[in-house]
Amino acid sequence: MKSSCLNYLWIHPHALFSFWLCSFIVSHWETSAFLSTLWGQRRTGQTVYMKRLFNEDDRVKQSADIGRQKYNRKNQNAQNIFSLITERYNGTGVCIDFNDEEWKKAKRYIYHATSPLSTNYPLSTEQVSAVLDFLDETFGTNKVNNSYNDTDIDSIFIVKSVPRILRKDAESYLRPTVNFLKELYGPMFNQFVKRRPDLVIASGVGYNGRKEKYSKQMPPEQTLVKVKERFIDMNVEIFLKKNLTLSPAQISTLKKKHPALFEISFLRLQSTVDYLRRVINIVSEDCSEDDAIIGKMIKANPNILNLTLENIKAKIMFLTDLGFHPGENIRALLKKYPGILGLSLDKNLRPTTRALFEFYNQSKDKELSQRFVKKTIALHPQLLALSPSNFAAKIEYFDKLDCGGSMGVIVSRDLNKGSLALKLLMAAPSVYSLSLDNIQEKVAYLSKLWSIDVSRSILDKPTVAKQISDFPAVLTLSLEGNLQPTIAFYNRTGYIQEEEQTNIPGRYLASSLYNRLLPRWHYFLTYDQKIDTDTEETLQEVADQLPLHILAGASDQTFCKRMQYSYDDYMKFKKESVPILKFSSQFDTWISTGRPIDLDDME
Secondary structure, three states: OHHHHHHHHHHOHHHHHHHHHHHHHHHOHHHHHHHHHHHHHHHHHHHHHHHHHHHHHHHHHHHHHHHHHHHHHHHHHHHHHHHHHHHHHHOOOOOOOOOOHHHHHHHHHHHHHOOOOOOOOOOOHHHHHHHHHHHHHHHOOOOOOOOOOOOOOOHHHHHHHOHHHHHOOHHHHHHHHHHHHHHHHHHHHHHHHHHOHHHHHOOOOOOOOOOEEEOOOOOHHHOOOOOHHHOEEEOHHHHHHHOOOOOHHHHHHHHHHOHHHHHOOHHHHHHHHHHHHHHHOOOOOOOHHHHHHHHHHHHHOHHHHHOOHHHHHHHHHHHHHOOOOOOHHHHHHHHHOHHHHHOOHHHHHHHHHHHHHHHHHHHOOHHHHHHHHHHHHHHOHHHHHOOHHHHHHHHHHHHHHHHOOOOOOOOOOOOOOOOHHHHHHHHOHHHHHOOHHHHHHHHHHHHHHOOOOOOOOOOOHHHHHHHHHHOHHHHHOOHHHHHHHHHHHHHHOOOOOOOOOOOOOHHHHOOOHHHHHHHHHHHHHHHOOOOOOOOHHHHHHHHHHOOHHHHHHOOHHHHHHHHOOOHHHHHHHHHHHHHHHHHHHHHHHHHHHOOOOOOHHHO
16 A cells, blocks of 8 residues: 555656645644734734724823813913903003013912912902902002102002902902001001002901802801802801891991901801801701800900811810700800800810819819809809919908908818808809909908908907808999998988998898889888988988888888888889989989999980
8 A cells, every 4th residue: 555655656746746735734724723813813902902092092182172171261361351451551551561571470370360270269350350440549550651769659560569469359458458557657658568569468457358158058168169159258247247146336346456357267257156056056946046145255255256166166065064065054154254265275264163173172072062163153154264373362362251360270161051252152253253452442341331340359350251141242242333322322311320330231232222222212202201301310210111121122012012102103203213313323423433424224
């Protein structure tokens, strides 16, 4: 078989070539298929890569288009302002070219201020026009044909020197500032502004700051979104008028005394007021009363608006820990002392509260002491404004009155019995807000009235403390406005004699001279016209017929019932006569002491 094949190939050599060709094709078939597959994949990869490349080019082109649109928009806003300034002043003979070197600063600022990505709201042509109107009114235009000396300035000079002025509110910021500078520098105003043009945008002089955008429907933390269609203009003055119901006169007073208040960020003011509303009024939706309380707080201590929200929250948390929970407790506290949130947490609130706890804790009843601390602060929250040293000095003085000046005597702090210092703190804590000199002057006056010589005998001194302890509020009365006129009335009417010792209780000294003693006395004299008050004997008879406890201590109903008067007739007499009696009594006081006459109740 093998030999026959060889013979065939020898006889037919062309068959050998055909056989070799077939073998080559068969052996390289798989290789050819592989190369074909590889070539197809390469073509496919090139196609995918090219598609990706073209897509990326599209995205880049799209981003470039967006950026170009933003740039064009920003550029258009800037161009509008450039056109406004150029058209406004070219007619006055001044050639304005923003490509000049002298306009480089203003041009760069306007481009930045008109950008939608500006940190502030984008500068508008309306804002620029309002500022230019003010500058033209104040400085004029083209005074010296664009050639300035030491005193001549105009609007163009100000804009080129201080382009930031274009953002300032003309009426609420620039006008008060310029008026202040004119009053300060007088005729040299132009010269100073020429040397330092940035004076016209000085802070701390303007009243209203700039208007900001906000929405009542959005929470405070989202009010920074500057979408013009969804927000309304608002500044501090408008907010105080509309939301906190402050009158124009009150706002005018705040402007004079605290002008910097009107330059704070309105958004900061809004977040502070919203938080106080939530703290004061937890349940009710009516915020009118709460807004009045907040307005009163601002009038009493305007600097509270300069505090951070975290600072205010820390103080509310401190008061909450003392037992004053948000709602009625905090509302009552703020109504009594609107300035409490303006006190320093570390210098006033914590140290003074700690001193109160230490004072009450001497009774060894911590639960009772904590309850009394809360009660004391609720009665007179102004105590928290005292320093611990001030508080301790007054306690020491009251302890001396208790022990008769003897050193080393231990004063009882038993809450059931109580020392003078303890009784004053529990019943009349406002005494501690008086100066020590004021307290000592009243104690000396009362000691003389009660004929107690505190320097004569140790045993007499506790008597002063006992008399005051019976009615601690007697020390809160004004010496010239209450005590002296009331005692003068008792002297004139024969209830006490200056040369004789008297033990008239402190609560009778606290009776209202104008609303109780004088009306009752004069009605008594008018009702019984037979009484002649010119003699001491008659005065004694009057005192017997109208006892002191009825005159000074009884209510109007009890007084009329005891004296058998018509209650309606007496109240009518009281309403008509009080203004006249008050003026007559105050006139005598004015003659002797110079104390002003109060005409408020006479209208």
